Amino acid sequence: MxxxxxxxxxxxxxxxxxxxxxxxxxxxxxxxxxxxxxxxxxxxxxxxxxxxxxxxxxxxxxxxxxxxxxxxxxxxxxxxxxxxxxxxxxxxxxxxxxxxxxxxxxxxxxxxxxxxxxxxxxxxxxxxxxxxxxxxxxxxxxxxxxxxxxxxxxxxxxxxxxxxxxxxxxxxxxxxxxxxxxxxxxxxxxxxxxxxxxxxxxxxxxxxxxxxxxxxxxxxxxxxYGSNAMFPDVRTGNGYDVHAFQDGDAVILCGVEIAHDRKLSGHSDADVGLHALTDALLATCGAGDIGTHFPPSDPQWRGAASRRFVEHAARLVRENGGRIANADVTLICEAPKIGPHREAMVKIMSEMLGIDAGRVSIKATTNEKLGFVGRAEGIAAIATTSVIFPGSVPE
Missing domain, CATH: 3.90.550.10 (Spore Coat Polysaccharide Biosynthesis Protein SpsA; Chain A)
Structure with missing residues (x-):
């Protein structure tokens, strides 16, 4: 045509x-x-x-x-x-x-x-x-x-x-x-x-x-596109979070609800993956952590969807001139299985971050039966983001 x-x-x-x-x-x-x-x-x-x-x-x-x-x-x-x-x-x-x-x-x-x-x-x-x-x-x-x-x-x-x-x-x-x-x-x-x-x-x-x-x-x-374009200000942010299990019938991980014999305990929806991702994004522009912006003592965040936290952090990054290059989340748990839900998680994270799905990675691993995760007492998550900011870097 x-x-x-x-x-x-x-x-x-x-x-x-x-x-x-x-x-x-x-x-x-x-x-x-x-x-x-x-x-x-x-x-x-x-x-x-x-x-x-x-x-x-x-x-x-x-x-x-x-x-x-x-x-x-x-x-x-x-x-x-x-x-x-x-x-x-x-x-x-x-x-x-x-x-x-x-x-x-x-x-x-x-x-x-x-x-x-x-x-x-x-x-x-x-x-x-x-x-x-x-x-x-x-x-x-x-x-x-x-x-x-x-x-x-x-x-x-x-x-x-x-x-x-x-x-x-x-x-x-x-x-x-x-x-x-x-x-x-x-x-x-x-x-x-x-x-x-x-x-x-x-x-x-x-x-x-x-x-x-x-x-x-x-x-x-x-x-x-300034004079320091040869030295882009590339920053890496890391985030870690953990939530314990409590009685329930589903968990929410990276924006996807997954049927399970328990749920995660937390003030919001306890999405451990998105909480870690929020901290990683905030770290790239020195904006504190998730508790700074969404304190668990504030009742307005009770049961809130963690997508709101990620979108807030991504907006702060962009308001500071940053461009999100990629996001990587590792979920550490004995159960539930993450593989069947990975594609849906990537799609949701791609949308909330405003980047292509190819720039989003979600991985899962067990803790080999060791520690609180290995005893299936909770789920942990590690997130890493790379953000490119304009301007110079220290000499």
């Missing part, structure tokens, strides 16, 4: 600060934000036409940013809004009539090929596809005078990313209908698709696929 990509780069980036020009032309190391976004598609074998929508004043900036990629790229002048820029790019592609089109924000320069692959794969069955990540923060709805109106249930909430994929003819028709309706404003193309009656499918995005919105985002991105 003929597949095209549109990269939207017509914005002014006011929230990021205008002192150094539009954010899509800022340098991240030796390449601009725009070039890094375009390269994700130019280096992918699925794509034919690549269209970049730019501001009318930015042609020289775009030409300088793309350099030798220009033979692969068609440039169109965007409109006053993101929506208008997308429609102009779609209109430009109509002459070649691709079967599929992916639409991407230039301000997401850390796009990985596996996100593109998931979107393309889903387009075999769906007319519209959005990569998204579960929302881990508690969401508050705010009213007048900054008063909290309600806490929004977040279990079904996801943060949409790009590239969003569509069947070309259908998203072009949807954009034209929205423009003709007058007064319809949408923040992304999936919203237009849904408004037009297209069914939108969601696939897993990536925690690395962040959008450069604020000045701090750009500062962190620039630091990743």
């Amino acid at each position: 003929k597949t095209a990509a549109i990269i939207l780069a017509a914005g002014r980036g006011e929230r990021a600060g205008n002192g150094n020009g539009p954010k899509q032309y800022r340098s991240l190391g030796s390449k601009s934000v725009l070039r890094r976004s375009v390269e994700a598609f130019a280096g992918h074998p699925a794509f034919g036409p690549l269209v970049v929508a730019i501001h009318a004043d930015d042609r020289a900036l775009c030409t300088a940013a793309l350099g030798d990629l220009l033979p692969r790229v068609e440039i169109v002048v965007g409109g006053a809004t993101r929506q208008a820029s997308t429609q102009r790019a779609l209109d430009h592609l109509q002459a070649g009539a691709p079967d599929l089109v992916l639409i991407h924000d230039a301000a997401r320069p850390f796009l990985e090929g596996d996100v593109i692959d998931r979107v393309l794969q889903a387009l075999h069955e769906a007319a519209a596809v959005v990569p998204a990540m579960p929302v881990s923060d508690t969401i508050k709805r705010i009213g007048e005078n900054s008063h909290v109106l309600e806490t929004v249930h977040r279990d079904d909430l996801h943060a949409a990313q790009t590239p969003q994929g569509f069947r070309f003819s259908e998203i072009l028709a949807a954009h034209r209908s929205a423009a003709a309706s007058g007064g319809q404003t949408f923040t992304d193309d999936a919203a237009i698709a849904a408004w037009a009656g297209m069914r939108v499918c969601v696939v897993r995005g990536s925690a690395e696929n962040t959008k450069l919105t604020w000045a701090r985002d750009i500062a962190l991105a620039e630091a990743r």
Whole structure:
């Protein structure tokens, strides 16, 4: 199938600060934000036409940013809004009539090929596809005078990313209908698709696929490609935890409930694997341990899912500029058997950490009948994580 990509780069980036020009032309190391976004598609074998929508004043900036990629790229002048820029790019592609089109924000320069692959794969069955990540923060709805109106249930909430994929003819028709309706404003193309009656499918995005919105985002991105890029700040964190058995009928290990003749004792759900993983993540940014953030004396954590602890620790890592490279958990127990549940555990940990399953390892071993674990009095876990931070390392 003929597949095209549109990269939207017509914005002014006011929230990021205008002192150094539009954010899509800022340098991240030796390449601009725009070039890094375009390269994700130019280096992918699925794509034919690549269209970049730019501001009318930015042609020289775009030409300088793309350099030798220009033979692969068609440039169109965007409109006053993101929506208008997308429609102009779609209109430009109509002459070649691709079967599929992916639409991407230039301000997401850390796009990985596996996100593109998931979107393309889903387009075999769906007319519209959005990569998204579960929302881990508690969401508050705010009213007048900054008063909290309600806490929004977040279990079904996801943060949409790009590239969003569509069947070309259908998203072009949807954009034209929205423009003709007058007064319809949408923040992304999936919203237009849904408004037009297209069914939108969601696939897993990536925690690395962040959008450069604020000045701090750009500062962190620039630091990743700074002068110390030859010496990345790689940190390793270790975590250890143990929980005793008590009367019950199941244990929860690495996010998976497993039938057993007892359960683990603990203030939360006693997921010994995720507790060790939380400590390992916190160790990489000097953020204390699990008890610092989720004290067992606090009743709000009674029976809490340990996934919340891991997602909190992963968010702290990323707020400090870190990128999680891998996570390894070893479960030490005589029973239950871990092997039949390993795949499900890897999938859950991959989702909560926002990294590919290939970067997650879960192992199990016995204690050869020695000690409290060998006597089947409890389960222990050891976790190790590697996180890469921007900046220098000590000489």
